[in-house]
Amino acid sequence: MPVLDLCFSPELLPLYNLSGQTAVIVDVLRASSTIVTALAAGVTHVLPVASLEECAALGRVTGCLTAAERDGQRAPGFDLGNSPFEYLDPARPVAGRALALSTTNGTRALRESLGAAHVVVGTFLNLSAVADFARQQQANVLVVCAGWKGRFCLEDTVFGGALAEQLAPDFDVSSSDAALAARHLWQQAQPDLPAYLLQSAHVRRLNSLEASQDFGFCMEVDRYAAVLPQWREDRLMAW
Amino acid sequence: MPVLDLCFSPELLPLYNLSGQTAVIVDVLRASSTIVTALAAGVTHVLPVASLEECAALGRVTGCLTAAERDGQRAPGFDLGNSPFEYLDPARPVAGRALALSTTNGTRALRESLGAAHVVVGTFLNLSAVADFARQQQANVLVVCAGWKGRFCLEDTVFGGALAEQLAPDFDVSSSDAALAARHLWQQAQPDLPAYLLQSAHVRRLNSLEASQDFGFCMEVDRYAAVLPQWREDRLMAW
Numbered sequence: 001m002p003v004l005d006l007c008f009s010p011e012l013l014p015l016y017n018l019s020g021q022t023a024v025i026v027d028v029l030r031a032s033s034t035i036v037t038a039l040a041a042g043v044t045h046v047l048p049v050a051s052l053e054e055c056a057a058l059g060r061v062t063g064c065l066t067a068a069e070r071d072g073q074r075a076p077g078f079d080l081g082n083s084p085f086e087y088l089d090p091a092r093p094v095a096g097r098a099l100a101l102s103t104t105n106g107t108r109a110l111r112e113s114l115g116a117a118h119v120v121v122g123t124f125l126n127l128s129a130v131a132d133f134a135r136q137q138q139a140n141v142l143v144v145c146a147g148w149k150g151r152f153c154l155e156d157t158v159f160g161g162a163l164a165e166q167l168a169p170d171f172d173v174s175s176s177d178a179a180l181a182a183r184h185l186w187q188q189a190q191p192d193l194p195a196y197l198l199q200s201a202h203v204r205r206l207n208s209l210e211a212s213q214d215f216g217f218c219m220e221v222d223r224y225a226a227v228l229p230q231w232r233e234d235r236l237m238a239w
Numbered sequence: 240m241p242v243l244d245l246c247f248s249p250e251l252l253p254l255y256n257l258s259g260q261t262a263v264i265v266d267v268l269r270a271s272s273t274i275v276t277a278l279a280a281g282v283t284h285v286l287p288v289a290s291l292e293e294c295a296a297l298g299r300v301t302g303c304l305t306a307a308e309r310d311g312q313r314a315p316g317f318d319l320g321n322s323p324f325e326y327l328d329p330a331r332p333v334a335g336r337a338l339a340l341s342t343t344n345g346t347r348a349l350r351e352s353l354g355a356a357h358v359v360v361g362t363f364l365n366l367s368a369v370a371d372f373a374r375q376q377q378a379n380v381l382v383v384c385a386g387w388k389g390r391f392c393l394e395d396t397v398f399g400g401a402l403a404e405q406l407a408p409d410f411d412v413s414s415s416d417a418a419l420a421a422r423h424l425w426q427q428a429q430p431d432l433p434a435y436l437l438q439s440a441h442v443r444r445l446n447s448l449e450a451s452q453d454f455g456f457c458m459e460v461d462r463y464a465a466v467l468p469q470w471r472e473d474r475l476m477a478w
Binding site: 154199 | 254427
């Protein structure tokens with residue numbers, strides 16, 4: 001039976017052997033949610049980049065859309081920020097365009113997980129898509145939480161717990177303490193996920209109106225239940 | 240109001256600024272519990288060391304007792320292992336002796352926390368002693384979980400949650416997600432702490448008879464409610 005484990009921070013990734021595994025990159029607020037929404041809205045692929053400079057350069061050279069945030073704020077000079085709603089605005093359609101995306105924590109977690117056999121992006125919006133993919137692969141799963149500046153972050157962990165709960169019949173989700181704890185936290189959160197995660201320090205940092213709307217959106221379980229961003233060579237594409 | 244936070248692994252310590260803080264080193268199974276029990280049994284002080292060689296050398300040079308475990312097992316050639324019961328054996332009294340102790344995870348967490356203003360050792364056995372000390376200092380508290388080979392570990396985290404629960408009236412225990420999660424896990428565990436922690440992967444690894452007895456002992460909240468191992472220069476002494 002394959003094993004599901006969680007890595008609470010990219011800082012801890014060197015302790016894990018990703019070879020042959022399915023890595024699920026999670027940055028609920030907001031990179032994962034934005035990537036899923038962008039692909040659902042018809043973006044052809046997402047190029048996650050580490051720096052603002054690289055992001056801007058990709059825009060200039062390839063003509064793709066550019067999106068960047070730093071510390072939760074939209075970075076100046078880019079087409080889009082890290083709010084999922086920007087990808088749903090009929091006045092600025094994104095379908096058919098590529099997107100270069102730079103984010104603080106999510107990009108780092110993804111880049112440092114590329115040793116895995118499969119790298120996918122998960123968030124509440126596409127929970128079932130991730131679970132379905134994991135069941136098909138039958139490989140060990142490592143949920144890589146983007147965290148907040150390297151630290152533990154509640155919403156990414158609770159997503160990992162939700163995934164553990166879905167996969168429990170087919171996966172060993174109790175051989176690591178991280179997976180056990182995540183599942184227990186999910187069970188506490190599940191009756192009212194938004195209310196539970198409103199306690200999160202990260203959520204309380206996102207205290208602007210835009211971020212508050214984003215928060216509610218990012219809590220919608222399976223809004224895009226069939227959208228699975230998967231890494232292919234140098235980009236994330238819908239699977 | 241001072242803040243209580245948790246660091247889930249020594250690997251993450253570089254992200255925290257310990258200056259001016261009270262660091263509470265936790266390795267419930269079993270280094271913290273052994274240190275508290277040894278001091279309660281009259282050991283004059285504990286010299287925590289990183290290597291078996293250093294531990295053995297201290298024994299030869301100073302005549303102190305030596306204790307060492309590696310991967311949960313007592314290391315050969317040492318006076319004692321890492322089982323608290325060894326310090327309570329009337330046939331081999333330890334009172335009045337010094338103790339050099341080498342452990343896998345606990346010593347590392349302690350050594351890497353020495354930048355704090357105060358470094359104390361906590362475990363369920365002396366929970367109230369730690370809480371009382373923290374209240375007296377009125378400084379920020381960082382609970383440093385020894386973890387398991389750098390990874391998250393349930394029992395150390397649940398201890399951190401128990402401490403957060405005790406300090407909640409006087410400390411801000413909700414400004415970090417790590418403290419929030421730990422407190423929630425403690426609230427789940429509290430009705431039957433041993434049953435809850437029997438799920439832990441680490442506990443299931445300790446499957447020998449000796450370790451099983453140790454486990455029950457280490458779950459006794461406030462058995463040594465007045466024993467607080469505190470770091471002084473190069474050693475842990477009862478405060």
